[in-house]
Amino acid sequence: MIKAGIFGATGYTGLELVKLLRRHPAADIAFVASQSQAGKTLRDVFPAAPALPLIAGADAPLDAIDVAFLCLPHAAAAETATVALAAGTRVIDLSADFRLRDAATYAHWYAHDHPAPHLLAEAVYGLTEVYRAELPGARLVANPGCYPTSVLLALWPLLRAGLPIAEPIIADSKSGVSGAGRTPTQTSHFVEVADNFSAYKIGRAHRHLPEMEQAIAQWRAAAPALIFSPHLLPVPRGILSTIYVTFEKDVAEADLRDLYTAAYDGEPFVSVLPRGQTAALAHVTHTNRCAIGLTLTGRTLILTSAIDNLIKGAAGQAVQNMNVVFGCDETAGLE
Incomplete structure (x- = not known):
């Protein structure tokens, strides 16, 4: 035990x-x-x-x-x-x-x-699906941030494939209010959040940006620039990231879908949605899942990535990492 x-x-x-x-x-x-x-x-x-x-x-x-x-x-x-x-x-x-x-x-x-x-x-960066091989027996695991989990899981198959990408990548992310923590602030009070929807810390202001840039640079030489725009949703929990990646030449959507399906084949907590579906909070709240949708329009791939910020974006991913560190079934306690 x-x-x-x-x-x-x-x-x-x-x-x-x-x-x-x-x-x-x-x-x-x-x-x-x-x-x-x-x-x-x-x-x-x-x-x-x-x-x-x-x-x-x-x-x-x-x-x-x-x-x-x-x-x-x-x-x-x-x-x-x-x-x-x-x-x-x-x-x-x-x-x-x-x-x-x-x-x-x-x-x-x-x-x-x-x-x-x-x-x-x-410290092992605990994005489990990507760094699983480094986790067994690790003494110190750095659990990823919630926004980076949603953005990086969506980008990883694409960046490691080496397809020519025109800069920048744009990640437009929305989080439920629990992402701000339990200590109240003026912007997280009910009266400020209800019937409202707002951007915050856009540009190079949010502390999760260098975490995402660090991973992108590890996965791809001459990594494309990232623009990250977080928003506060008037809901308790969940993150939905919409990510725009434009290619320098034509790419077939079927090939992109094959790339993602191969990357996450057999993964218990990442679902690549069927063609025509986009990720939504309803796919993931109160679960350790990440749902990813792909839509190609011209040369621009629009990725939608949804997680529960408190589970896959925090506690659930931490338990998933614990399971790998100690050699347990990776899904133990999470299904």
């Missing part, structure tokens, strides 16, 4: 992890931790949750677990990861702290020095 500890259990992602791990046939929750709610139970915070006692992160018994899930703010996650790894515990980090390989890039986007730069080279 895999003993798991969850840090930051009172956020939306932490709650989803509790739900998934409680039904996992080979995992058991050893503790749930929260700095702000220590001394209460998880049910005190979420009325439908189990009455698990919440402890302070500093009191967490690291010697009692095999894996620590970190649902913590950036910087705090790296500090906790350092302590957990020193105690011999594997770490799956759901923050941004180990997604970027370069400490200077991290410092630029997060406005402070990285707390544990010596660990950056060791």
Whole structure:
């Protein structure tokens, strides 16, 4: 039995992890931790949750677990990861702290020095379908961001194929409000979100952009530029990304469809939709699935990619990664 500890259990992602791990046939929750709610139970915070006692992160018994899930703010996650790894515990980090390989890039986007730069080279980027071979036995897994999961899974088969692409790639993405986290802000209050639809942090402003650019550069030399435009949807959960890729010469839609079908053949959580269908939140909410639709108009391929931001974009992908790290059935706890 895999003993798991969850840090930051009172956020939306932490709650989803509790739900998934409680039904996992080979995992058991050893503790749930929260700095702000220590001394209460998880049910005190979420009325439908189990009455698990919440402890302070500093009191967490690291010697009692095999894996620590970190649902913590950036910087705090790296500090906790350092302590957990020193105690011999594997770490799956759901923050941004180990997604970027370069400490200077991290410092630029997060406005402070990285707390544990010596660990950056060791971290495995946990986009499971792409980096599965690197995960077994990994000590430290950097769970991808939610927007990057939706965009990168849609782009990976195309970029690795080497087809000539005219710049730029445009990713127009929309997220449900839970993507902003549980701490309220003016822009995430119900009155601001309901009956509204807005873009935010467009241009080169969103912190998920360098994560996507890093992966694209790994997959393709002279990688095409990426324009990323995130939007806030007036729904609780889900991400829909519409991605535009224009080719330098004519390409047959059937060939593109064969490319995607071959790339994701046998993948339990990625579905390439039939011709004429586009991805929608209804394909994926409350699941660990990613649905991808392909539409070719002239030389422009329009990709639609949908995920649940709290599951495939966070907690579900983290459990999927845990399954591969520990040699479990990859779908355990997720179907």
